Amino acid sequence: MHLFGFNDLHGHLQPPEGSNGQIAGRDAGGAAYLATHVARLRAAYPDSAVLLAGDNFGASPLVSSLFHDEPTVKYLNSLRPAASAVGNHELDDGVLELARMQQGGCALDGCSPGAPFTGAEFPYLAANMTNGDGQLPPGLRPWTMVEAGGHKIGVVGVVTPETAQIVFPEGIRGYSFGDPAEAINRHVPEMLAAGAEVIVGLVHDGGKQQVPDADYNGCANITPNVPELARRTDPAVRVLMTAHSHQSYVCEFDGKVVTQAASYGRLITDVTLRFGDGDVDVRAVNRVVTRDVAPDPATVELIDFFAAEAAPRAERVVGAAAAPLPKSAAPGGESPLGNLIADAMLDATAGPAQAVAAFMNPGGVRADIGAGPITFGSIYQSQPFGNQVVTVSLTGRQIVDLLEQQWSRPDKATILSVAGISYAYDDAAPAGDKIDESSVRIGGQPLNEVAVYRVTTNNFLASGGDGFSVFTRGTDMTVGPVDLDVLEGYLTERGPVAPPAVRIERR
Template sequence: MTLSLPRHLPLLSASLMAALLAGCATTPVSGPTQQQAAAPIEVGVIAINDFHGALEPPNQSVDAPDGQGNEVSVPAGGGAWLASAVDSLKARHANNVVVAAGDLTSASQLASSLYLDEPAVGVMNRVGVEFNAVGNHEFDRGWKELRRLQNGGCEKNTRVQPCQLEAFKGASYKYLAASTTLTDGSPLFPATGIKTFGEGKDRITVGFVGLSLKTVPTLVAPDRVEGLKFADEAETINRAAGALKAQGADAVVVLIHQGGRTTGTPDPNGCNQMTGEIEPILDHLNPGVDLVVSGHTHWAYVCDYTANTRAGPILLTSAGVYGKLVTDITLKFDPVTHKLIDKRAHNLIVQSAAYKSAKGEVANSAAFPQFQPRADVAAFIQRYKDASLHLVARPVGHLSGPLGKEEGNGTAQGGSLGNLIADSQLAATLKAGAQIAFTNPFGIRTSLIPAADGTVTFGQIYAVEPFNNELVTMSLTGAAIRATLEQGLDDTGDKQMLTPSAGMRIAFDMRRPSGSRITAITLNGKPLDPAKSYRVSVVNFLAEGGDGFSGFIGGTDRTRGGIDIEAMEDWLSAVPMRKVPEEDRTSETK
């Protein structure tokens, strides 16, 4: 009989495994005492991803089981707290290396973004990161600026002046970009890195491959990656892993800015029904890859990936987003053969300070360790916070209530916060003839919680949409609008329903075949006319086909306008108290 195993198996934590083993004691039998075998050599890989310049706690939580049958929300994140959490893991592993799977910078908090993410790099230097795979957002300011982040210096590559507070020395860690080359074939950054641990017969060598996802050109403005080529991920990994083995690597670790998502009850150490773009990459790997540290989806998981039987079990991890988690990975090697004999991982919650959310107080939990901010990192961050305070704290308007960022495992929708953003962009582009505006839910980064009197600050709205995207108004037929909306719901990649401005209603049914899931679209109570031309506004990211919405590329009679964050500020300041747009503009048939 053949036993069918699940495609992905969650790994037991070290503490749980120890408890299980403790309950399995056996009685020794009489006989000669055998010499105790030498203990395995351990290497700790400490991993993060998608930090996004989150210098301060992002006022977000990690939902996790508390071990007592309850689901709790744990306040987490912040650079100084992350540094303390990483230090605690370094103390556990005499042999250790800190790595990242991309997007350490960009789409950042204001105190980092104002200074071209030089502070985020400074925090990562202090945390002790050694290797980082280049993510898609790290190209947001162009690859020449990304090279400046690596090498240091004050060359001006954007409209913002670098080195405003201090000379910038660059990242002490190495960016890895195995799949990214210049058009002449030369590398943008190194493809791989190697670190050795121990001496003599105890010497262990671990190789690292770092790479971006091949769809980077669809996720950033085209001019930011002009002159670059992005190769297939699996082919790149197989080639680089073979080269590392030839150089004597005892284990190969892949750092890749691509990932997946799980379903069901949230568990940062679970792997329930994993899906996502990481799967086809893993399925095409050759034997030799032992660990894959992933990112991009902002999801947390620990998986034993067994679907690729040819490659053998691959440990797959992700630490979510904003430094709210850090992955503690243990690799064990046979002391004689140096063969990897065990690998396991656990996502540690970086519990920081309690905060107030749209739903109320998020308190600390005694079920998880609570970290204190590391003093030197906190002082470094405070300097940039103080310098940016005049902008962060500046009031921009009033809002009648809190607006939470929509969460969930299904089709992403923008909710009331998406409504507010779309309305602000419609108002800002009326002079260009705009009739409709759309915003993408994946571009909404956090909730918007006004003060008790309704005051909203610039820092708050910047945290919601930190991209400084330009608004573009174009002409599209009703048929083209429908086809473009369908692209967000098709079977390629993660699913999101674009949020429309006031007056539009969209119904969809995910049970229908891909390409025909939109069931109704109305504008001001009338069905959208397939043959009629409408003026539509979106940010330049979407206008250039971002998030897979290539339908916007065909828009004609384009007019470029202001910046998204300016549109939001103007919309909030236009009235004494802006009412929360609570209506459901998108509805899913269940």
Template structure:
């Protein structure tokens, strides 16, 4: 009989353990891949095979972000005629059916995720602290999930509750609203996230074994998040944690897993890249990304790297010396694709003979939005929702509906993250300005004179319905993090220094968009430290020696997005929730006008 211990022999690495030295890998261009990868064969001293190779399926996804309902989103899929078709995809109940069908292809299989299962989630999950997402994953029989950066959005204590269960209140929202929360049946893995005592926050590795006797094979998993996580989450929530080098953590875990009997080693890492042409999720066209330097340094005993974070889909092979190519995969985001992977393992030599993968669309029902309709297609399988998952999700959807559908105000038009005709999200748009204005208005009583909003904290466009009506669900999709507002005092020189830090030698992932009384220009042709020009307050050049009361969300106030200068002001005056500020701003007038001016100009790039 087959053994499926999802937590058995899960290990914790020590921070000070010596890193494993590895041979350098070949550097070569990335190749498109979906076919089986040939192995170079057993090493010279390997025992001759006495048993047939064992097939093990690995089903993987990443960046689910609490999309328990079908997200009214699509994927691009080749139409077989040189073009593409949009396929409606996603939804937990459809994902469950897809996984059930794909498991039938294998006698043995494991189901894993490469991080960001939760947070930045739609209302039906996020309103309930993503407890229903974990309930779905338990029902899907997920085995392991690497910790993503968004798993830390609500802080360390809340993430530990997500793993272990319970109803302790660690945020402004009430846990266990619909049912007692019992925790995750799967194991979080965090090989590169260290606590104050030098141990990993969660086990670094996990083992899953298949078969018995001479036919037994063992797969070891290493899970980790990206080193840059502290710049992507509120620092207060990760106080005391250290995020180490990814390759070093992987290489330290490899000999541990080999000692534990692993025949194959699979890395689940919340870091990734992207193709230059995204029309085929099973290709690797012009691939590049922050995952590349990590792959160049990891042990040749790693067989597969399942990645995430970028929300992009790809299947890549990286050639290397002395073993089969390294297989690199990602399934995009929101449960719209599942990576179906086939490992052929020789139980005698304890080596992977070949590894192949393809991304499978989770086609769900057709849908229509303001941008048009996305019909079903016969090019790929359509999955009917699994009834038990559908009923479970519907319970949370119904609970959220009344709260979500109430009208909070009216807009004069669409408020967008990007100005029309501009494709650079870092520039911001009318919605960022609307949010900044709302936060300034909400904190006037605390003396606020200026407000800044980070573009990365705006998660969706705000498009009103009939007669300009905006529902709570729509503004929640824009700002799902539950940040509080803080107001601190800074000099004009300190404000300019913060703005300069965002466009310096290592630019921030977000720009800072100001309230209506501030404008500035970024001139990227100027030297670092001199790129912020024409900084004004109330139409006049901002006085560098004057003092200003500045409002921002708690993520920024704690140095998020790399804006550490915001931590250096006076002690903060803490206000209410960012979402409450936006709702109050919307409801204060019959119709809120959408900003039309560009408060930030970018030159020289």
């Protein structure tokens, strides 16, 4: 029996571009090519099933996200997956919108063009997402049974515990995200009792190989969380298809094969299960989704339809860039494009809300903007979440505390892009004491700890997203326009924009 898996498609129906569209120097990805590869694998191995490890949509390109990612769900239905884990991005718009994505129907702002949206034709799994009564959100399951070739496979899904910090809090209020291994193990007896011969975990969390130019089928110097997950899961679990980190690897730890298939539909993980003598032999290989095959005609038709519907908005020019505006971090950790977005938010709120500084989260900056004309499609791809701009009052002391919260996560820093504020930090100092308080300037003036400042951000951060709880202590909240409208207006009013100056010094 074969299991074909992929993860983190993120609505990339059209072939991804640049480095996002390559694997080991080869052009890879594109939904029409992925469909062809899946069909060929199914023809070669009829006793098989397709499994998804989450983030199928969310932070998607315009062709999908403009239509509430319904095109991506329609596409996935054509692949007939047996199940999908819930990814954190499936929860970007909350549990009720995820329920709609499963059940079908129109979004609150109206119906999308084309055939009526009937929802996902496969189950979504999230065993570790529960409310105070231990119940999962509407429509979700902890596990499902997959049957092929006369064998029963228990498939359990979990989502990264980080979800509570990295999606809009209102949309998941009342739900907590438990330990993935514990959640998987809790349901193993049920699956075995139902006849499962082997158990597969779809884990929307993952690691990476810590070597340059890592082999996409390798397991070189893998981050410790990967073997730890394998060690802590029940021996009945033989396969862990991971996700979230957009990395590729094939590992074996504690009798379990642990895999990940990069992102954007560039790889398919092919897991072979051979049953015999009361045991199961498990092998896995990542296969490149090359573009040297004929694209699937039905998928091409689907994409072309929605691309044509999106084109009038996507191709409209809204500004120009004098040089590339990358989302990647500068030496201090800020993003040049993130700083530009913060500049736009500050410009929009300096007058109406008396803002003097602005903050932008790195996870909200999704794609680079190249030099030359800037289209609406490119800024939409960079800021796809539709957050509102929010201004609150914070004291100088609270602003310092806010800056220190950039290191509140033990695994990595979350450096905010900024406007109207500059500062230096000591990367070697302990968490909670990294900011050089004497270096903090707002509007070019030294920070006064007891003064009150009006600061702008988006409603995700204002609600405490990414662990920035200081924002929730802000007062006198003013809610402004949608962030994408703010950025569009900022670009339209100016000539070609250049990457903003660096505002953060790393010592």
